[in-house]
Amino acid sequence: MIKLALTGNPNTGKTSLFNMLTDSYEYVGNWAGVTIEKKVGMLNNKRGQLIDLPGIYSLSPLSRDEGVTTLYLLDETPSMLLNVVDASQLERNLHLTIQLLEYGRPVVLALNMIDVAKKRGLNIDVEQLAKQIGIPIVPVIARTGYGCDALLETSIQSSGDSGIAASPRRFDYGPVLEGAISRLEAMLPKELTSARWLALQLLEGNIPVLQKLRQYVDPVQLQACYVETEKLVQETGGIRLADYIRDRRAAIIQGWLQQSVRETKEQHTTLSERIDAIVMNKFLGIPVFLAFMYLTFKLTFDWFGTPLSDALDSLLNGFVRDNVSSFLDSAGAAAFIKAVLLDGVISGVGGVLVFVPQIFMLFLIISFIEDSGYMARIATVMDKLLEGVGLNGKAFIPMIIGFGCNVPGIMAARTIEQPKERLLTILLTPLMSCSARLSVYSLFVGTFFEKNQALIVLSLYVLGVVVALALAKLFSFTLAKEEESMFIVEMPPYRIPQWRTLSRSTWEKGKGFVRKAGTFIFGGSVVIWMLGYSGFSGWNVPMNESFLQTIGSVISPIMQPLGFGNWQAGAALITGFLAKEVVVSTMGIIYAAPTDAGLEGAITQFFTPLQAYSFMVFILLYVPCLATVGVIRSETKSAKWTWFSVIYALIVAYIIAFIIYRAGLLLGFH
């Protein structure tokens, strides 16, 4: 099986290319760090596999996601390396190309965004450049698919190469380094291929390479060789070893580019600069971001999502329910079956499904932020605020993704370089109000706060962020505090998201929600319905004597001070740990039984507006859902932190809901 590995700087379009060349789909965005783990796809022509790797500037990793690429190259042998470079930033992209050439597998260069480079006035003589570097180069535009067939053809061809193309390239690093490389090579066991590459990477300070070589060579010797070389370079050139290596490579690249790239016109103000003049303006930056968020909720609720969702609701509870009901009657189904389907499945699953329009709207907007290039700007605008609480602006990216779903949000924290900041981000991302929680809010604001839906929901999102920031401050004081915070982010040029990419990425995010409704929530609804249908006295008991009531009653006294001490709320909270939208399913099932006034009519009998708000606050903050707890465990690799994330959330949720409810009562709300 041929294995092609996609490598390149962050945000050069590797994943776009991956989607073009394979039959699978992975999610893309316009910011550095979208891909955080390796993805494997089957090539369109079925002749091999394409491996999408996280973007890297150099093979020495700084963050967790970058380490994935280095480890892949260390542990596996791809048939060839498909190096994607951004044609408009050739110079810095080629630093990685040199390291890949030294690795010793055939390399093919995909010269991506050739259209952007042309617009910038860069005239690249592709043939000449290919001759200079000595590898095949294919100009492509990954977003449109231009050149992709030729690229695939060339890559397959070169993967069969042996001989020169498949052996490590030697670049001259000057006498001092060459001496050190030879000594290191001599220390390494013969069975290691690409010993020169390993030696060079070691001298550059590549930690994963150091760890690997320690298995073969005495670490003291390696260390001694490194220190000695570093000292020699410092004495002769007056610069650090890593900088020296970089300078040597820069000189090689200069040589290549001199012959093949011409700038045909002067740089002038770009569209990105003009947009940044507004969204990153000294005074407007933060207001623009908040206005954008407000617009998001207006779109999701008032203008678009809710009307659609109401239509869907009347369709499900009218047309679908009636038809299923009359079908079951005509088929002579047992009363039990009829009750399971109508009161369990349609109430439970349907209650969640009606929020699909809102959730897709939200995902569409998140996809837009990711694809347009606004993400890096938000990180920059937010950096000062986050620095104040011991995080950096990049931590805001997982949080925004967390608004969609906490699970990918927590995984996105991998791009944060400092381990402490990463841990804090992982622990706090669950406080970001995800789309599943949105279904709970939708239910309650539609019932109690019809006039101010967007505002009330926005207040919950803001509350989540504020609590996260306050806790970040608290945790960064008490947890590890020795590490120094850092922030640096690349700002990609804006681009207008393509409708195809947007719809695809919205669907990829949203389909998880629909699938969950069809499987997990379907099953959960049946179980919850059974718990509500049965009790100590047997089957078909009144809801008030059911097992569900027994379970809910266990915790309802504890919730009494928060304003929602009824057993129904208690039962919904317990089942809500599985997935937060199960809260809605549970309520749908519980309240479907006694009244015909619909779910919204039913909950007005059990909650006052203030109690409903307190309940929403509690839902926002209390324990992360089951899937999120799982991903916290796998990302932190620590049971201690996983428990911590669950317990602190419960405590914080209780305290804050208590304060809000009690303060609300004092202020005369009810």
Added chain:
Amino acid sequence: MMTLLETTAGSNVKVTNLDSVHALVRRRLGDLGVMVGSVISLRKTMPFGGPCTIEIKGQWIAIRRKDAGSILVEGV
């Protein structure tokens, strides 16, 4: 000798020294092509002492102000 922060926004300057920049930031800057000898310019500064953006060869990077203040530059 002056720091990047002391330059007028938009004017091109040459990097002369990066030694006192946070080590990880310095490395990342190097990855993005900012080294001794590179021509860069300061572009925008965020309010309340927030980060600032710099430009190098048509590419924009945001860094914290204190890091920008430790980049030594000279006029070109």
